[in-house]
Amino acid sequence: MRIEISYKFIIGFIIVVVSGILVNLVVPYIEGIEPEFRQLFSILCSLLVGLIIGSAFSRAFSGNIRRLTSAGDRIRQGDLSEDVKVGDSHFPDEISDLAKAMNQFQASLRSLVGDIRNIAFRVANSSQSLSGTSQEMSASAQEVARTTDQISKGAETQAEMVEESTRLFKEVAISIKLVASSAKAVADSADLTLETARSGSDMAGSSLDSIRQVLSEAESSGQQMVNFIAQLQKISKFVEVINGIAQKTNLLALNATIEAARAGEYGHGFAVVAEEIRKLADSSKTSADEITGLVESICKEGEQVQSSMAQVIDEMESGREADDRTNQAFSDITRNAEGTRSKASSIAELTEQQTSSAERITRAIDEIDRVVSDNAAATEQVSAATQEQSAAMEEMAQSVKELSNMSESMLQIVKQFKLVKDQD
Amino acid sequence: MALILTYSLGNDLYGLEIDAIQEIIENPVLHYVPRAEGVLTGSINFHGQILAVIDLPKLLGFAGNQRDHRHLVLTSEYRSLVFTTCGVERIVNLEMEFLQPPPDGHDRPAVRGIIDFNETTINLLDTDEVTKQLEDIFAE
Structure with missing residues (x-):
């Protein structure tokens, strides 16, 4: 009541x-x-x-x-864990009402604080996950930025390489032109060689004819020399005969002298004649000896001339062989020069084809260069966009961090309220 | 005055009076004589006479075997001996007053005397000595 x-x-x-x-x-x-x-x-x-x-x-x-x-x-201090209790009475009064009202207030306050705490928790959790997501996004943005950077650098390298390729290919084109001009020069040289070889071949032929003429003359000279030496040998035989006659005369003169001496006074004149005859025989012998010496030396010289002639003939023969070989060599040279000329001509044709191919390749490389430049520009644009995105992501991350801080501080504040009675 | 036939023996010039010489012959047909002594080269037919050929250089002890194709046939006074010699070419006219006996130490064999001729010395052969030596040889 x-x-x-x-x-x-x-x-x-x-x-x-x-x-x-x-x-x-x-x-x-x-x-x-x-x-x-x-x-x-x-x-x-x-x-x-x-x-x-x-x-x-x-x-x-x-x-x-x-x-x-x-x-x-207690409530002021934030302890909402205990209900307000007043002494039990069989006769409740305004105090009891006040206690009840305070309990209701405390309950509603408690549920409010609990809700706030829950929300703050959720906000903190969400902000944390948001922070993680924003970090991931930031990382992704950085990755994208780095990749774009790499792409940009790659595009630059590509552009440089294309430039280098263009330069190299222009050099190649120049080299091809040089090769073409060299091939033309080779063809000209081959023509010249051909002409020279032909004239050389003609000259070798005429020199061969001259050598043959000289050779036949030398052979007839050699024959004449042989005849000459045979004549000399005949002379030598005659001289031998003269020598024998001189010796016989000498012997006869000696015996005549002996006979004259045996004849005594009557033989004196005869002895004188015999002595004169002997002297004549002696001088005949001396002359014959001189002739023999002369013939021998002439013979020797003739033999030398003959051997020289034989040598000359041998050399002529070998000269003729050399000339034959020279002729052969000239015809070889002619054939080779013709081959060289036709090869050089085909090289010139090939290099013309190469030149037109090289021009087409140069045009294609220029096109590639243009595309690569466009790519590089596009990549730079992407890079700029990515950087902007990255900046926005950083701002967002900052905001998320602030939000997290705020939820943290809110939780801190809400934690000051004690909602459940301590277990101890 | 005497006429002397000159010839060579070894490196020396020898001489022989032509009074001792019958004839000078060339390349006679030489016949082999069996059981002949070393100095007896053989025999020749000289106008029907068989004459002994004496190797004079060998007999007088000269080295070398250079022999001339001319042979000296001596007169019958010297038993008609035939000498093989060398360099038989000349007969010279010499004054025999200038003949000198061989000086002491002159070791050439069978030299009767020496005489100068045109700056060379002619050894005059002692024919008697040669004959004596041959007699000594063939007497044995």
Whole structure:
């Protein structure tokens, strides 16, 4: 049964008053109390009852107030874990209402704080995952930026290589032109060689004829020399005969002298004649010896001439052979020069074809160069876009970080509230 | 004055009076004589006479075997001996007053005397000595 405080005060007062009256009624029946003290006793009893009731009532009331105060204090400190409790009473009053209201307030506050905490948690979690995602995105953006950078560098290298290729190919084209001109020069040289070889061949032929003529003349000279030496040998034989005659004459002269000496005075003149004959024979012999010496030396010289002639003939023969070989060599040279000329001509044709191919290749390389330049420009644009994206991602990451910080601080704040009673 | 036939023996010039010479013959047909001594080269037919051919250089002890194709046929006074010699070419006219005996130490064999002729020395052969030597040889 609900009794308001004011009524409780009134009831208490009534109880005191009633007890005082009852005591007054009871006292006269109580033995041992002097009549003169009966009034005092009844007052004392009334006072006592009043005191007991008053103290009980006020104690209960102030206890409840203290509890409420302490609960308010607790709530102020953020402890929402405990309900406000007032002393149990069979007669609830405004204090009980106040406690109930405070409990309701605390409950709603608790649910609010719990909701806030949950939301803050979720915000923190979301911001953390968002931060992770933004980091990943940032990393991806950086990766994209790096790749784009590489692509950009690759495009530059490609452009350089294409430029280098163009340059090299132009050199190749120049080389081909040089080869063409060299081939033409070779063909000209081959023509010249051909002409020279033909004239050389003609000259070799005419020199062969001359050599043959000289050779036949030399052979007839050699034959004449042989005849000459045979004649000399005949002379030598004649000289031998003369020599023999001179010796015989000498012997005859000697024997004549001997016979003359034997004839004595008569033989004197004969002896003189014999001596003269002997002298003539001697000088004949001397002359014959000289002739022999001359013939021998002429013979020797003739033999030398003959051997020289034979040598000359041999050399002529070998010259003729050499000339034959020369002729052969000239015809070889002619054939080779003709081959060289036809090969050089085919080289010239091939190099013309190569020149036109090289021009086409140069045009194709120029086209590639243009495409590569376009690619490089596009890659630079992509790179710029990627950089912008990366900057935006960084800004977003910054914002997410701020959001995370904010949710963290909110959680910190909400954590100051104690929603559940500690287990200990 | 005497006529001397000159000839060579070894490196020396020898001489022989032509009074001792019958004839000078060339390339006679030489016949082999069996059991002949070393100096007896053989025999020749000289106008029907058989004459002994003496190797004079060998007899006088000259080295070398150079022999001329001319042979000297001596007169019958010298037993008609035939000498093989060398360099028989000349007969010279010499003054015999200038003949000198061989000086001491002159070791040429069978030299009767020496005489100068045109800056060379002619050794005059001692024919008697040669004959004596031959007699000594064939007497054995």
